[in-house]
Amino acid sequence: MQYQPKNFPVLKNDNLLRAARGDKVDRVPVWVMRQAGRYLPEFREVRAESDFFKVCRTPELAVEVTMQPIRRFDLDASIIFSDILVIPQALGMEVEMRPGHGPVFPEPLQDIKDVSRLNADGAIDRLKYVGDAITLMRHTLEGKVPLFGFTGAPWTLMGYMIEGGGSKTMSKARSWLKDHSEESRNLLSLLTDVIVDYLVMQVKAGAQILQVFESSAEYISKEEFIEFALPYLKEIRIKTQEKLNKQDIELVPMVVFAKGAMHSLAEMSDLGYDVIGLDWTVDPEEARKIVGPNVTLQGNLNPQDLYKSQEEIRELTRTMVRKFGKDRYIANLGHGITPQTPIESMTTFVDTVHSAFDD
Ligand SMILES: Cc1c2[nH]c(c1CCC(=O)O)Cc1[nH]c(c(CCC(=O)O)c1C)Cc1[nH]c(c(CCC(=O)O)c1C)Cc1[nH]c(c(C)c1CCC(=O)O)C2
Numbered sequence: 001m002q003y004q005p006k007n008f009p010v011l012k013n014d015n016l017l018r019a020a021r022g023d024k025v026d027r028v029p030v031w032v033m034r035q036a037g038r039y040l041p042e043f044r045e046v047r048a049e050s051d052f053f054k055v056c057r058t059p060e061l062a063v064e065v066t067m068q069p070i071r072r073f074d075l076d077a078s079i080i081f082s083d084i085l086v087i088p089q090a091l092g093m094e095v096e097m098r099p100g101h102g103p104v105f106p107e108p109l110q111d112i113k114d115v116s117r118l119n120a121d122g123a124i125d126r127l128k129y130v131g132d133a134i135t136l137m138r139h140t141l142e143g144k145v146p147l148f149g150f151t152g153a154p155w156t157l158m159g160y161m162i163e164g165g166g167s168k169t170m171s172k173a174r175s176w177l178k179d180h181s182e183e184s185r186n187l188l189s190l191l192t193d194v195i196v197d198y199l200v201m202q203v204k205a206g207a208q209i210l211q212v213f214e215s216s217a218e219y220i221s222k223e224e225f226i227e228f229a230l231p232y233l234k235e236i237r238i239k240t241q242e243k244l245n246k247q248d249i250e251l252v253p254m255v256v257f258a259k260g261a262m263h264s265l266a267e268m269s270d271l272g273y274d275v276i277g278l279d280w281t282v283d284p285e286e287a288r289k290i291v292g293p294n295v296t297l298q299g300n301l302n303p304q305d306l307y308k309s310q311e312e313i314r315e316l317t318r319t320m321v322r323k324f325g326k327d328r329y330i331a332n333l334g335h336g337i338t339p340q341t342p343i344e345s346m347t348t349f350v351d352t353v354h355s356a357f358d359d
Pocket of ligand 1: 036101213
């Protein structure tokens with residue numbers, strides 16, 4: 001089947017894009033990281049039938065799970081179902097998603113010589129299925145809400161590629177930064193170039209806003225973050241916009257979410273991203289003071305708070321939203337929603353965001 005990235009339905013609810021650009025909104029927009037996930041029984045049903053990466057690679061299945069939270073909750077954005085680890089796959093690395101364990105690379109990068117195994121030629125062609133899912137999703141959404149594309153950031157991808165999966169410390173990857181700085185920089189640059197082309201491809205396919213996940217920033221020091229993460233995050237923003245401009249494609253807002261890097265909010269506010277995603281460790285008013293008025297903030301309820309009573313969730317959410325204020329703000333959790341979260345808590349969260357300024 002051919003998916004044509006044109007004649008998309010007109011966007012009806014553009015509150016999230018307006019918030020990202022700093023324009024006035026009718027209501028505070030809200031979406032949730034991992035909003036398509038195992039806390040939804042209909043998601044578990046799809047996953048019972050199909051392997052994780054099969055869902056990613058089959059546009060009809062990816063669109064089905066992307067639509068699931070949109071059907072259930074009054075959300076202001078959708079995010080295409082995929083994973084950050086599709087990039088290492090496209091570079092030739094094998095990645096499995098093991099139930100109850102998470103991602104596993106049977107053959108991680110064990111030595112700097114292994115970097116030569118990576119094959120960036122044709123990587124974007126091998127990721128065409130993500131573009132196809134995005135295009136089909138734009139048609140399926142009928143303009144209800146905007147669609148996010150996303151990518152992992154270079155340091156986070158490098159970490160998984162070296163550790164061979166999740167890690168409590170990322171110590172092997174960190175020792176590359178220390179003992180093989182130059183080779184680490186080469187790897188981070190290689191990833192940056194692929195990421196830029198991947199993001200441009202997603203926008204061409206129909207993504208209306210982009211989020212860059214630097215989820216493993218939490219494992220490195222501020223000094224390492226400034227040396228090995230920030231420059232590449234900046235390059236991604238600049239080069240993606242340059243390439244879109246050159247091809248006469250309208251720019252889309254860009255979000256940077258660096259979990260565990262709240263020590264560097266001032267530095268992040270200089271990267272030129274429209275939106276900074278906050279994890280739950282930072283106070284909304286403190287964050288606003290540090291970044292100034294010209295960037296949108298996104299976040300940041302602790303996902304664990306969704307295990308509290310509905311009354312407590314209402315109170316915490318309302319307080320948070322009122323601290324951020326109505327302008328230049330997108331409500332979200334401070335990280336992904338977790339599998340055991342009661343569905344009712346998600347409804348309470350979303351509806352409380354929308355009513356936070358009603359009186
Ligand atoms: C680090 C990272 C990964 N993937 C991602 C990140 C960055 C964000 C973050 O920090 O959470 C990003 C991601 N992964 C997924 C999305 C989909 C879109 C969304 O709804 O947000 C997004 C944006 C689906 C997924 N990706 C994964 C699931 C759950 C696995 C399953 O369905 O079997 C989902 C819904 C698996 C995954 N994928 C990854 C891990 C570590 C795991 C296992 C952890 C877990 O089991 O929750 C890598």
